[in-house]
Amino acid sequence: MFGWLWQKNTALSAVVDSFSKTAFPSAATSVQQAPFLVLDFELTGLNPKKDHIVSMGWVPIRQQEIVLAEARHYLISSPVSVGQSAVYHGLHDHQLRQGLELSTVLTELLSQYAGYVFVAHHSQLDEQFLRTACQRCFAKTPRFKFIDTLKIEWQRLLRQGKVVKHDALKLPSCLQRHGLPKMANHHALEDAYSTALLLLSQLKPGGDNMTLADLYLLSR
Template structure:
């Protein structure tokens, strides 16, 4: 694990040498939070994408929501939600699930501006997401299209944290047990409307704070204990 963490920053520095001027270079030019930094002091960005599917190579982004966390608090004043413009046709299924209409997508913000704002918001922070490989995959694919390269992204995955906890307790994982809103219910967190990017980002942030609160830590553990493993 430690060698992977070192490699993450080495990859950032190597990519920085190749990055084009602009948002990608600015993002890679900012150091990641140190792996030994107490999680209490690590700036996090809880983020969620709504997409037309789970394959970043063929599906596309519909919306993004994100909110900052610091000192184990959600900074709701930092919350942002954006529908992403697309010329592609959406299936009726996507409209019914995400409650995003054709007109909203047509009037949304262009992908380049959205990705630029995401990279700016993520700069110097750690990504926090539920099933974070989805957010990482779609963001990296968008960056490849826009900048010809994909950034490395330190991330924390609330689903992986839950899975590891159950594995340590040697408890079987039930069907759908690791879904975001089922996990929130376990911690007594209130239900929110699903499939809204900002609400899911806030829901993920709250879940992570609940996971920390129930961790029975004598002191704030280091970032390295939570980072998404490869």
């Protein structure tokens, strides 16, 4: 009677295994040739141990071009009420009842973007939630490689001798500094798209010679 559950768990586990076996681009790869996937999550809170992802957006970048045809935005059903977090992301419990299961969205993500370098603004938080989500859904977590546009911007400002003021590293401030369009804040897809624009702007000074190794160094 539990055969269907065993088959489902085995299939989900295989998704993680396949992702883990796919090699990332070498550190010597030019950033112009590296495939990136820019991610953003909206959350019920900031603690990955007790809070949950309620929406997910992503935008691929290949050969330094944003692939809008593959941009995705999903509402995700939550096992808990969004509570006061609705003030920030504007999503409410009745909307999330129509959302997808987290495992469904993660399966698409891991199946289609194995071998991609993931990108986020303040990536430490997103990576923690992604790892926790994989552990909850698959009982295992693959290895990810993340680039953090917030840390890249911090390094850029320091090299220019500028004092990094309060809120200077928030996404809207970074977009304004780079002359990029303003977007609605706290919408997973729009924030992912904005972060993709920011990354491409940050990569310009590196020119043709910039490698993933250089980018990882800037993102530490």
